[in-house]
Amino acid sequence: MSAGGVETAVATRAMRGAETRARAAARAALDKPWVVRTLSLVVVLGAWQLFGNAYSTSFPSDIVRAFPHEFWHHVAPGFADTLKGFGAGYGVCIVAGIPIGLAMARSRLVELICEPYVNALYATPRLALIPVLILWLGITFEMRFAVVVVSGLFPIVLNTYLGGKEVDSNLLDAGRAFNATGLQALRTIVVPASLPYIFAGLRLGMARSFIGIIVAELETSVLGIGNVINRDVMALRFDHMWVAIVSLGVFSIAVTALLKWAERWATMPWLRAGRRGGLWPSRA
Numbered sequence: 001m002s003a004g005g006v007e008t009a010v011a012t013r014a015m016r017g018a019e020t021r022a023r024a025a026a027r028a029a030l031d032k033p034w035v036v037r038t039l040s041l042v043v044v045l046g047a048w049q050l051f052g053n054a055y056s057t058s059f060p061s062d063i064v065r066a067f068p069h070e071f072w073h074h075v076a077p078g079f080a081d082t083l084k085g086f087g088a089g090y091g092v093c094i095v096a097g098i099p100i101g102l103a104m105a106r107s108r109l110v111e112l113i114c115e116p117y118v119n120a121l122y123a124t125p126r127l128a129l130i131p132v133l134i135l136w137l138g139i140t141f142e143m144r145f146a147v148v149v150v151s152g153l154f155p156i157v158l159n160t161y162l163g164g165k166e167v168d169s170n171l172l173d174a175g176r177a178f179n180a181t182g183l184q185a186l187r188t189i190v191v192p193a194s195l196p197y198i199f200a201g202l203r204l205g206m207a208r209s210f211i212g213i214i215v216a217e218l219e220t221s222v223l224g225i226g227n228v229i230n231r232d233v234m235a236l237r238f239d240h241m242w243v244a245i246v247s248l249g250v251f252s253i254a255v256t257a258l259l260k261w262a263e264r265w266a267t268m269p270w271l272r273a274g275r276r277g278g279l280w281p282s283r284a
Helices: 003-030 033-055 060-106 108-123 126-137 141-165 169-177 182-220 224-234 238-267 269-275
Strands: none
Touching: 033 060, 060 108, 060 141, 060 182, 060 224, 060 238, 108 141, 126 141, 126 182, 141 182, 169 182, 182 224, 182 238, 224 238
């Protein structure tokens, strides 16, 4: 083979090696969730910027320009007002929903009394209850609080109840063999075994509670972030409207991530032990 042919072959192999390394690097990058999510966000925002006027009557660039002023002067105060009702109502959902669900799972009498009402109210659309709550409570904080409770309580109750019913009977038999009291069995067997169901109910309850209070505010148009959205729509300020909607989406993502972290912390105790130095080797 001539010198020119050797140089060509070497260059070809080098090019092929570079292409292989590039493909491997691309595959490694796509294996990272944050890379895929970033790329999907870029694609969505790019398509929105190209076709936004036809479908959303606004563009991402307009929303970015409007964001600082609109968020701090209108969205943040309205969002703070919404969070008062949401936080209080969702806290009640957690404090009441989990014990009710566990009581239904462990007591046949409580199950017979509560199950029809829980199933009926869980399946009832929230929109059908909002006018009734407005009639009873008026357009007040108490109405929004009640909407959150009615929306979020029953998913938590129902999922906790199902988790308690699915506890392995062999674990309960082992507890009885070691003379565990009912309270001890509940604390050490039933609750830990039900945690995945409980956290699934907390996520569903959070989503339904948040949707419920926003819908209530949109219907009443008095206070909260729903009123901000209504006001912007009526004034045809669609870029301002999207600032509020994007803020709602970011908040929902943050709360869901927090609940997932709490679930990992509660259901994976070896991670907590590792952080205390019990399982993970210390670095000298």
